[in-house]
Amino acid sequence: MTVFGCRGCGTTMTVPVSRVAVPVHAEQKYGNGPGSLPPALEPGTFAVDPLPSGPPWRRWADLDAGEIEALGWYAPRLSVSTGPVGRVLLTPGDLRGAIIAPALVGDSACCGLDGGEPNMVCVTFGTPVAARIDDCGLRQATWLDPLTTCVMDDAPGPHPMLDWADLIDQRPGVPPCEPVGPCAYRLRRPSETQHET
Numbered sequence: 001m002t003v004f005g006c007r008g009c010g011t012t013m014t015v016p017v018s019r020v021a022v023p024v025h026a027e028q029k030y031g032n033g034p035g036s037l038p039p040a041l042e043p044g045t046f047a048v049d050p051l052p053s054g055p056p057w058r059r060w061a062d063l064d065a066g067e068i069e070a071l072g073w074y075a076p077r078l079s080v081s082t083g084p085v086g087r088v089l090l091t092p093g094d095l096r097g098a099i100i101a102p103a104l105v106g107d108s109a110c111c112g113l114d115g116g117e118p119n120m121v122c123v124t125f126g127t128p129v130a131a132r133i134d135d136c137g138l139r140q141a142t143w144l145d146p147l148t149t150c151v152m153d154d155a156p157g158p159h160p161m162l163d164w165a166d167l168i169d170q171r172p173g174v175p176p177c178e179p180v181g182p183c184a185y186r187l188r189r190p191s192e193t194q195h196e197t
Helices: 066-068 164-170
Strands: 004-005 037-039 044-047 058-059 078-080 089-092 098-100 121-124 130-132 141-145 149-154 177-180 184-187
Touching: 098 130
Parallel strands: 037 141
Antiparallel strands: 004 149, 044 089, 058 078, 089 141, 098 121, 121 130, 130 141, 177 184
16 A cells, blocks of 8 residues: 655655556546536545646647657647656545645636645645645546655555556446536436446
C-alpha cells in the first residue's frame, strides 16, 4: 500500500492506497449536470497521470510534431501543458492532512470546485498540495501536485496493481449507467443488465 505526504514537512496526506491504471473517464466533462458525478476512482485506489499538467502552457501552433508527441498529445488543441508529470488521482475521501484554502478557490466554477489549479493546502506547512474537483458535470476527484507531495511509504500491500478492466471485474458495486441526453444519467434496471456480457 502507498501513502502520500507533504514534501515540505512530511505530514501524511492519504490513507494507504493501491495503484490502478488511470481510467479513461478521469477528466471527462459532461456539461452542466445536476451536481457532481461519482468519484473517478474507487476508494482505496490511486492512479498516476503520465502526461504533463498545469503551467507553463504552450500554444499548439508553436510546437513541432516531435515535441507534441513527446508531451503525449496526438490531436490538435489550443494549448498544451509543459508542466510537471506525475499528478496523483485520488478519491476525495482518501485525502488527509489538507484543507480547502478559500483564497485559492477562485470563481471560475459553477456549483463547486473545478480544480483548475491547486486549491487545497497542507494543514501543517500551508503549501498548496492538491486540487479538489466537485463541480457540476465533473467527476469528484483530488489531484495531488507532484511538486509539493511525495510517496511517504510504498509497501506491496494486500492488493496487486490492477488495470481498470480487472478492477471493475474484481470490485463490482457501481451499477452500470448510460447517458440520457447531454447531461443526465439513468441507472439501468437489473433486468436490462442480466444478459449482457
